[in-house]
Amino acid sequence: MPFIEESDLLALHKDIDKAQIINERLLDQIKFKNKELKRSKIQRNIFAGITALFLVGILAITSFTAGYTSSNKIDDPNLVVASLDSLKIVESRINNLKRQNEELSLVREFYLAKNFLEKQKIYSVQIQSFVDNNVTLASEALTNTLFVKTNPYYSYSLGTFETLEEAQEFRKQLVSMGFNDAFVASYQDGKRLQIEDPF
Template sequence: MPFIEESDLLDLHKDIEKSQIINERLLDQVGFKNKDLRKLRIQRNVLAGITLVFLLLTFGFWAFFSGLRTSNEFRGQEVLAEAEDSINSFRTRINFLKERNEELSLVKEFYLAKEFLEKEKIYSVQVKSFVENNATLASEALTNTLFVKTNPFYAYSLGNFETLEEARRFRKQLVNMGFKDAFVASYQDGKRVKIEDPF
């Protein structure tokens, strides 16, 4: 089996870490967006209530004054025009809130999908196995590395992938680098389920 430079391995792990950091940032954004979504829903409901009360009061005043005095008909039209302007501004605000709600829904869907995938099967590319636990191969700075005991061996795998196809592409890259014995294995709850077909 060829020798891999530690710098190459660190570069691979840095790429994997970057994707993890991005995922963590997205999860943080989901948390903030969910808070914003709750606030926006409350604002929207309060705004709708205020709008309804305002419209009813405006219509009531308009009806009252236009029914009692015909001379105040012009004034009623002004109030109605102001009410229409208010309604248009509220509609604009509601449309904006709807757009924000759609954006937050997309982020929430990503978060829920990610949470679901964490409970599902993942795929990793095993590059080496040892009879003894040789933990010195894995630096604590490296992430997306699996070190699993598969009796009587300790398996060393790189990458955590949601789909088998992603893991196969990564395996192909490792084979091209000289890891001819690398293979894809599936894991669930930290235990290897099976060795997958490489093609």
């Protein structure tokens, strides 16, 4: 029958706790982004519907006024100016919808990149550990931050880098800002692999 050391068992429990915390944070971030995506999609659909109705109305008014003008031979320059202003409004709305589409594409690309990074070895700079989870300054929207629970500590790291050199350079910048205890650690699949050489 296999035997497991108590320290190994404790380390396994720590790894499980870390993975659970990371998974919970990722799920919260995904829920938050999904709500944003749904809201943006609804807004986009509403704007598209309003724009379509507006264009139909403009076409109806234009065809009515064109028929009225040609039959009565009235040359009113204000009718043309009003139509051009309406077209500018429609063009502005279309540009706004294009911008929102680009933002949604960037969010999608972010999640694809995040999924890829979780499979790769990454580096981050740990700046602090606390006994209590008292980081009210951290927001769920911080996507370039790692919060890892290592019993009984909560560790906070900044940055996700593909190379050790990038992380070491970022650590130097943090040290120059006063984070003297900052160090570089490597992670893969949400687990810390090791503490890296700071230089």
